[in-house]
Amino acid sequence: MPEDRSGGRPGGRLDHRFPPVEPDGSGLAGVDAGGMTVHVRHEPSGEPAGETIGFRAADFGSLDALLHHCLTMIGRMPRILVAGVAGQPRPNGDVRVTNRPDWPVFRRDRFAATYGIQVETVNDMEATVAGVGELDETGYQRLTPVAATDVGETAGGRARLVVAVDSGVGVGHLDPHGRPHGTEGGHIPWQPRTRRESDYLAWLRALRTGPRDPAPATVPGPHASPPTPATRPTSATTPAAAAPAPSGTPVPSGVPGAVSVEESISGSRGFTHLYDFVALSIDPAPLLAAGVERARSERLGIAPLVIAGALAGDEFCVQVMRLFGGILGQFLRSMALVTLGRGGSVWLCGSVLRSPGVADFLMADGCLMAAFRPAGAEHADLMDEIPIHLVHDREIGVRGALALGRSRFQSTGRH
Template sequence: MNVPEGVAMTARTDGPGRGLPRTGGAGVDVGGTKAHMRYPDPRTGEVRSVETRCERYDSLDDLLSDCFRLAGCVPRALVAGVAGRVLPDGDVHVTNRPAWPVFRRAAFAAAHGVDVAVVNDLVATAMGAGELDGNGYRALLPDVPRLGGAARAVVAVGTGVGAAVVDADGAVRSSEAGHVSWQPVTDDEEALLRFVRASAGGPVVTVEQVLGGLAGFGHLYDFLSTRRDAGPGLRERVAERIASGGELGPVLTAAAGAGDGFARELLSLYGGILGQFLRDLLLVSHPEGAEVWLGGSVLQAPGIGELLVSDTPFRERMVCRGAQHADMLGRVPVLLITDRHVAAKGAFARSRSGM
């Protein structure tokens, strides 16, 4: 699928990339907020990247076409890791871009003369995590030794919540685990469930509705605000973020990192729910020997991973001592992916290995 380094060909397409030079395989990560594409320079072979924001486009077709324009070349093969449920024919709807039409893989491929494969963005993240060196992640539980096998559960929290699992033989399986029903455990969580159900409606309250950077943090902030005052400074920052159409996750994680009492209480509630979600995911997907890899903009915010471990019931709820299999869960390492482009790197690696 790759052109030789230093060789530039001209794209033969009637689409927006007409006349641009050809390059080899490219990988793109498309979330609900932004997209990042990696590709080899068509003349030198040097790996380059472009990034853009999803809000600028009316469809995934437009976004990918513009990535080609920004890169100044059209790949011969493209692997797209997309935050959405991928259908058997590769069509996909970006979950947190509901106004976008369904992306039709075959039609886009034909219009641009590109071999296109579409995977869930967490599949791309899981593939990329397996390629990281020690500079791309750090251990959140340094007292728990690494297990050394391939098995892992990969969870990313950004605009939404995504998860994929890697079997012991290295096979990657996608999931829609962020959309499973959330089950409260504590009295505070039961009150949160009633609050979210009343405000959001719908037949179920999902994990994403209480953990995601968009809906989750909005619900947590509104719920906690019924119990205590957020304070004028935080209220103002939240109001500005809402007015601009942005997610509350970055505002509230930054406030928690700075020691804000309201934000720390919110993070404590958040950490318990996240720990419980990981416990459920591990028990369903891996009976023994797995590691947890965490990523996404919410969990990668400065200091948040360490705060989750030190100042919230995150680990307590993940292990759940006294319940079945607590011994196994207590041996599970938790690693935080610090490389923010891991999904694009995973997609890029797959594009260069024959799709």
């Protein structure tokens, strides 16, 4: 049976009894195994889908234990279970969950044989992309104005790029033939556009190997314009002179110099890094600093504190969000050029971007669109025709898992 490593925390203790089996052994269960929260929903054959159930992912020590708890929570043994997970499943369905490196590799066929059900593992962003196609007009809003030439205004339109900013950064896309794809795009490096972004990237690179100069460097204030080729690097733009990270800052691991988008703007590591970098040139308000220190001591994310401060007009937090928006905007542009060469639409998801007021702030400030549609850049006409939407639906991943289950299994007559 799956191992219970919940430590007896409230709501985390596993029920080791097998769930009752449906009389006809039919039905579909969809699971969105997020880094922080898990959503599961059961869809009986010929009946409306049941209620979505959510619980903490951190209460489990393996994907086996988590999925066992999903079956217990829905109280049924479905014939088919489709699980969207952070990671790229192997051809045999086995998968290592990337945001839970301490978890063992999930062995799909072994789990399926134990419970006597069919199991399909998919990348979580593949499920999210499929979920966008399930949305009605109440599940999203359009952020960019309607243009006479743009396309993809509806969720069921042609090619689309889907980017989620949660504890990590996820990227998926729907190709022109309607096939969803999950990627690991959040782990690629990014290219700075402004001096401020160059300084930030250099500082992040230095975190990988530690400072070589014991004297902290002075990081210049915000810069609005991109550096010119004639600009000489300042002491703050070189990794050797970057200031050391404040106490408690998680140091990225990996190859020195290869800083990913996820390390830079994700809701966990990204916002911690953004905060610490901006703090080198601007002092955070005492109340904010105290809140961040408390959150760190309790191993909680600081993104909600920074977001609340920016919406309240705190200059420190505004600078953090502008840096975040600029990097996100140019990342969206890069991904759109790769996946939407014939046009399409962009869909923003995840707890950070879904937080009340965040998307409105980024659009009103202009930091995101200035990077997504930079003046005079190549393919500006293509970018002008690509609309951006914000997904409000918190259950998009489990919706997509169910949609994939229906499309993959109903055609075979197994559902």
